Amino acid sequence: MFEPGLIAKTAQEFDAEKFGGILEEIVGSLPAFSSELLLIGFVLAIFLLDLMLPLRASKHLAWVAVLGCSLPAMSGGHAESGHTLFQGMLASDSFAGFFKQFFLLGAIPVIFLSYVSNQFEGRRMGEYYGILLSAVLGAILLASATHFLMIFMALELLSISSYILVGYIRRDHRGSEAALKYVIYGSVAAAVMAYGFSLFYGLTGSAQLSGLANVTFNGEHELWSAWTLQTRAALTTLVALVMVFMGIAYKMSTLPMHFWAPDVYEGAPTPVTAFLSVISKAAGFALALRFLSALPVEGLAPAWEKIPWIEMMIILSIMTMTFGNLSALMQTNLKRMLAYSSIAHAGYMMMAFVILHASGVTGSQALGFYLLTYLAMNFGAFAVVILIENRLGSVDLEEYQGLGRRAPLISACMVVFLFSLIGVPPTAGFAGKWYLFLGVIDEAQNGALAEGMSAWYYTLVFAAAVNTAISAYYYLKVAREMYLVDSDRDEAITVSTLGKILVCALAALTFFLFFSAGEVLQKTQDIVFH
Numbered sequence: 001m002f003e004p005g006l007i008a009k010t011a012q013e014f015d016a017e018k019f020g021g022i023l024e025e026i027v028g029s030l031p032a033f034s035s036e037l038l039l040i041g042f043v044l045a046i047f048l049l050d051l052m053l054p055l056r057a058s059k060h061l062a063w064v065a066v067l068g069c070s071l072p073a074m075s076g077g078h079a080e081s082g083h084t085l086f087q088g089m090l091a092s093d094s095f096a097g098f099f100k101q102f103f104l105l106g107a108i109p110v111i112f113l114s115y116v117s118n119q120f121e122g123r124r125m126g127e128y129y130g131i132l133l134s135a136v137l138g139a140i141l142l143a144s145a146t147h148f149l150m151i152f153m154a155l156e157l158l159s160i161s162s163y164i165l166v167g168y169i170r171r172d173h174r175g176s177e178a179a180l181k182y183v184i185y186g187s188v189a190a191a192v193m194a195y196g197f198s199l200f201y202g203l204t205g206s207a208q209l210s211g212l213a214n215v216t217f218n219g220e221h222e223l224w225s226a227w228t229l230q231t232r233a234a235l236t237t238l239v240a241l242v243m244v245f246m247g248i249a250y251k252m253s254t255l256p257m258h259f260w261a262p263d264v265y266e267g268a269p270t271p272v273t274a275f276l277s278v279i280s281k282a283a284g285f286a287l288a289l290r291f292l293s294a295l296p297v298e299g300l301a302p303a304w305e306k307i308p309w310i311e312m313m314i315i316l317s318i319m320t321m322t323f324g325n326l327s328a329l330m331q332t333n334l335k336r337m338l339a340y341s342s343i344a345h346a347g348y349m350m351m352a353f354v355i356l357h358a359s360g361v362t363g364s365q366a367l368g369f370y371l372l373t374y375l376a377m378n379f380g381a382f383a384v385v386i387l388i389e390n391r392l393g394s395v396d397l398e399e400y401q402g403l404g405r406r407a408p409l410i411s412a413c414m415v416v417f418l419f420s421l422i423g424v425p426p427t428a429g430f431a432g433k434w435y436l437f438l439g440v441i442d443e444a445q446n447g448a449l450a451e452g453m454s455a456w457y458y459t460l461v462f463a464a465a466v467n468t469a470i471s472a473y474y475y476l477k478v479a480r481e482m483y484l485v486d487s488d489r490d491e492a493i494t495v496s497t498l499g500k501i502l503v504c505a506l507a508a509l510t511f512f513l514f515f516s517a518g519e520v521l522q523k524t525q526d527i528v529f530h
Helices: 004-029 031-052 055-074 094-116 126-144 148-166 173-204 209-214 226-252 260-267 270-293 309-328 334-355 363-392 408-422 428-445 447-451 454-483 497-515 517-524
Strands: 083-085 090-092
Touching: 004 031, 031 055, 031 094, 031 126, 055 094, 055 126, 090 094, 090 126, 094 126, 094 270, 094 363, 094 497, 126 148, 126 270, 148 173, 148 226, 148 270, 173 209, 173 226, 173 260, 209 270, 226 270, 226 334, 260 270, 260 334, 270 334, 270 363, 309 334, 309 454, 334 363, 334 428, 334 454, 363 408, 363 428, 363 497, 363 517, 408 428, 408 454, 408 497, 428 454, 428 497, 428 517, 497 517
Parallel strands: none
Antiparallel strands: 083 090
């Protein structure tokens, strides 16, 4: 007979041993998580400093926030070790490392844009910078997450921080309305994605992304044939895939979850709009790349054989870029125009999904390079919008009439950013689109040709080329107002020295990414998934 005390003692020893193993693995993961811990330390430090500093000094916590992004970016972090952290919750690979550097360094222009903006005058800024860094932390975790629970928690950290940033100016009715719409859309998207994760967990028995390839069906029933069970499993897989992708599409601001973007971008403080259009969007694309890379390509499980997910991505890409560009044609508010432009660029970026496993330029490499170019040109455009808004108090297109004569330096830089957004050489936007187009064409001539899908790929490239031509109309409309339309006002527009330096630096980066495109792309070729 077994003694109850002996059984209890054995169970306790087993639990202690199991807990010790978990604790040892967590402690062993901390060195690779050092950058994130340092970022968390700066968030807490900014919150504490804001409590002690007077109101007039609160704005200058921006320099602490810049330091909070620079030091973690320089300290390394995710080594290219290709292993998981915290019992499979996060990946430590070059993909996560690239996006961590992207988010940390990309947040620095947002901090400077917030610093030079007049929209935050008379308000405490410590909380703002702390919440902004919290959103950056959420983006970093989202790019590294390999477990359903971690994906959901990282997405919520990024989303909740973004909700607060959008409505940070509490007495601004448009900002409050934008924040409310953002919360409603975000809550629905998160709930839908969580239900999709639960379906995948039921199909695979695993909450790891790597388990997505193992969609199975168990058991036989006398009333159901094996073929019927496979079909039911495939249908459930399709529903789960659509629901999860809807949650990711909300962060990417792509169809069918794009409706929030124009109103939120217009109502939010302009620096926050810049953050949402680049950093938050890039976090969604990082999650999408990691999620889609887990889907099987060869040796498909029976349920995945019936799901044409590549064709689905092509259709969504074409619909997203077309909707964004056609909607932007009618806009006279520059923030709203850039919102629809952001949707269109999300459609271009979705081209990377269909070449994830290409033999030439892969989707992760092409998207990584495109995001770098998009950061430079989009932040540059928003920087000009903020500087003009500071002086004129408006973001309407008519305020830009005669701007080329009244503010020649920032007007010239704005033209550079507009040409880059179109994709005109010698700007970074041309190189970014070139590599995306080239990757899709190469796949159409090689891998897709063998599968009989080359027509899909050529259609995608043709649609992207047509949309690029459409986008030229509304981008050049801004340049036309600045240089070809006379204005009754002749007074010069003066901007801060820091604003000029920021705009010129982003313009220089736009040219640099074109002339050094080969070298930069060579570095992005090291991006691999664990």
